[in-house]
Amino acid sequence: MAVCTVYTTQSLNSTCSISTPTKTHLGFHQKQVVFYSTGKRTSKRGSSSSGGPCVITCSAVDSQTVVIGLAADSGCGKSTFMRRLTSVFGGAAEPPRGGNPDSNTLISDMTTVICLDDYHSLDRTGRKEKGVTALDPRANNFDLMYEQVKALKSGVAVDKPIYNHVTGLLDPPELIKPPKILVIEGLHPMFDERVRDLLDFSIYLDISNEVKFAWKIQRDMAERGHSLESIKASIEARKPDFDAFIDPQKQYADAVIEVLPTQLIPGDNEGKVLRVRLIMKEGVKHFSPVYLFDEGSTLSWIPCGRKLTCSYPGIKFHYGPDTYFGNEVSILEMDGQFDRLDELIYVESHLSNISTKFYGEVTQQMLKHADFPGSNNGTGLFQTIVGLKIRDLYEQITTSKTATPLEATKA
């Protein structure tokens, strides 16, 4: 059911007959637009009694589900980014209770995170037969992805398939109810144009090859069967498909978090100290890019000095406008590591447009998850900030009243 709320700046003195809009902005699913008319009261809603004719045109907001897309090659729904994001909204995200223990979905009060692997059209055996990797669009059902994301966005629950990463099979579907915030995470959130258009905000996590290698070593070296060679071979073999199908999505993202090796330590290849760039598209609705000191200017900033002592290798920031795949962007960059709490709060106090609700909120969020990877560098910092920006975007979208041009036609 769609609710149309009419707001007027001046009281309606004249008779208004509310006519149903001749064209709706409801798109695919035609829904009844219900008007709450409150009779004689010259109130904010509805019409009042006597006077001349007037026409109220109204566009209805279908539902309040905000859809966020996250492109990442690091597994699904269990990534650190997702945890930080759901934490910003409060509450921990858990798999659906009582359902398939191998479900990839995470649900918290406000958010539901869906893993796009669930839209694989081919299971592991099928992919082997056809000779396609999971990165290949041919292994994914974009029609179903589009239909279901659209349905959830418009407030309709769906039976979503489950891709079981252990067995490599497609399990029976689970019911997903439309949440306040729907996050679709996976390899192809921005691949299909129709799905792209449903996204209110999109993020691409761009890990450089060197860092990817270092992270996968950390991930896999403890496993029997793996060696440096196998880890390297796996990355190399997947690279052509990754470059062809996944990487191009970054041009569509509203925010890209780029993770690179540090420039502070010459010759470093350990991948522990990181240089992280937050590339923010300009002109995105409800999203105002984070900036340092003076918006639109270019500057480098080393916070360590007289007021703040940092340990090696320190911290270096850079901020400035740029273009990225033909789009106007602002880039905020952090190289180095936080070693102490006061470094973090010092940095936070110098950033602007971070959409915090109180001073120190970024620091608090980072501390809350101090055991997550990236808690002492730009990955954690920017993921947390993006989480706050998404909260801000969500609040803007849900509290924005739809414009109601009140056209009083003179009799």
Added chain:
Amino acid sequence: MATLTFHSLTGTLERIPASCSCSNPRMSTSFHCNSKGEKRVSRMTVKAMGAAKYKGTQMREKQLAEMIEKKVTEAKEVCEGDETSDECKVAWDEVEEVSQAKADLRLRLEIEKKDPLEFFCQENPETEECRVYED
């Protein structure tokens, strides 16, 4: 708590990143390492204690570990002929998939400290999978 055992494989002189972060304990992961990740290829085995509560999860971990080993071997075989073939790509993609699945499980157990079978076992405590894992 995790105990770390270090085995080094001599012969390769590549420098590898230390396999765990040794940053500030206030902001670190749940285990400390005392290696400097030096000029040897080293393999770390980590035994995470107390995290897998149910037998089903313990079996799952074992299954994934075995799958990784098996699929790496398969991939090496398949790729021997032609490294650029589709079969080779798919084989390494499978390795990636199960490696990530195992890592996700480990992350869940070690950081979130929750057994994925928790809810299922509350409802079905008498099943084989829900026997409480004892060492």
